[in-house]
Amino acid sequence: MKKIFLILIVLATVTSCNLTPGEPSEEVPELTIEDYYPIIENAKYFYEGKGNEYATYTVFVDYVEGNKIQTRTNNGGTETINVVEIEDGQLRLLFTRGETYFRHNFLNNEYEDGKILLKEPLEVGARWDYDEDATAEITDLSKEVVTPQGNFEAIEVTIDGEYTQIINYYAKDKGLIKTLSFTDDFEVSSTLSSVEENAPLMQTITLYYPDVDGIHLNTIDVPIEFNTNDQPEDVIERIIKDLSVYEIISPNTKINRLEFDENNNSVHIDLSNDFIAEMNAGAGFEAMILQSLTNTLGQYYGVENIYLTIEDGHYESGHIIIEEGEALIVNFDNINEQ
Incomplete structure (x- = not known):
């Protein structure tokens, strides 16, 4: 069975403030979905996989319109289109279409609510329903993750389903840097290895x-x-x-x-x-x-x-x-x- 791994390019920003005695305290800005989701046009993201032949993939941004983004994932077995949207403090996956080898803009279609990938407030312990069979939770805001591009402190989002657990890691200025998938029988990982800019x-x-x-x-x-x-x-x-x-x-x-x-x-x-x-x-x-x-x-x-x-x-x-x-x-x- 082909494993289609969805790519979501999300950035984590952690803000701190240093106070000097006598100075009024400054309010720490809350983290938002926008902090975690830069849109880099004409960039190709390469992910190195282990544990499954389809865990290695590339991602390209096909279309961007307002708060909607369409990406194309190629894992060597299929090309998959994903439409995501940022709205009302949520990052949602609205649409997925496999076996899509042609170019077409799917952003203007009508969609249901979709799956929530991230949801504000972005803080440890925040939970939501991922779908009818799984829940998602932010389990860490500064998890150290090792990648071919270096070590990063990342937000950890854990998705628990009936038979599978998926953990996504998002790092500041990098987006999705690693995905882990666990079942009783196997462990699969996909890790960001490089980013090529100005790549059509x-x-x-x-x-x-x-x-x-x-x-x-x-x-x-x-x-x-x-x-x-x-x-x-x-x-x-x-x-x-x-x-x-x-x-x-x-x-x-x-x-x-x-x-x-x-x-x-x-x-x-x-x-x-x-x-x-x-x-x-x-x-x-x-x-x-x-x-x-x-x-x-x-x-x-x-x-x-x-x-x-x-x-x-x-x-x-x-x-x-x-x-x-x-x-x-x-x-x-x-x-x-x-």
Whole structure:
């Protein structure tokens, strides 16, 4: 069974004040969730694991909007999306989605209350319900933790479930530096080993394009990169246009919208009028261009149905009409073997 370890980058700040006789005492500020949660865009966090092959993982921040953050965890077995939110003195995990190898902003979806990861007041003995089967408690505010990056004093949060105990350690200016997981049979640890700044998310997209024989489709694997908050329509449009020799979309065509529909497991792409006006292809080659676009998006998003519109209207050229609500279907039958 794959173990998906959620990454939460949280910082601990401990404030003290020195008093001189005769000076009025100053109130010590209370620790808050914000003290423990810096958001570093375009940074990649590397965690070294022991006890399980999936305990080693990396974390990248996909999107940040207001008080919500979307992270991507890659443990070598799967890529997992997590959406967390800071609100009302709580850090909550709102959403988790495994097997997510494509780029999509999940921050604007509607979510339930989620799991509470940290809760104010941040003090030893603070307890809360983690979920219906587990409770969480702050068990230490200055636990010494040894990591490849050095020794840190960390906040210790212990989560006790029916069969598993998880202990998370958060250090000032570092966030989550270590996770321990215990059951009757095993102990697993994940420890922060390094942080790489200005490191975009690197992926690969397979571009499909018509062969000169007018019958088959060819493929080429193209590296793509995303910085935090980059939108997939912008990156994919640029990559396709950079490979202009394949002419899947014309130089003036714009991707107005590119949306993943989780409920229907499909993708909707809306293009500018230039896609039809500048195509300059017969009926057969036009069909191959449409199939190339369909296969490219279908493989990247892992879906079979692609919905294509032009300026929010149905697709209609001199050769092909695609009615509103009609899907283009991914088809790999006529692909040239590389």
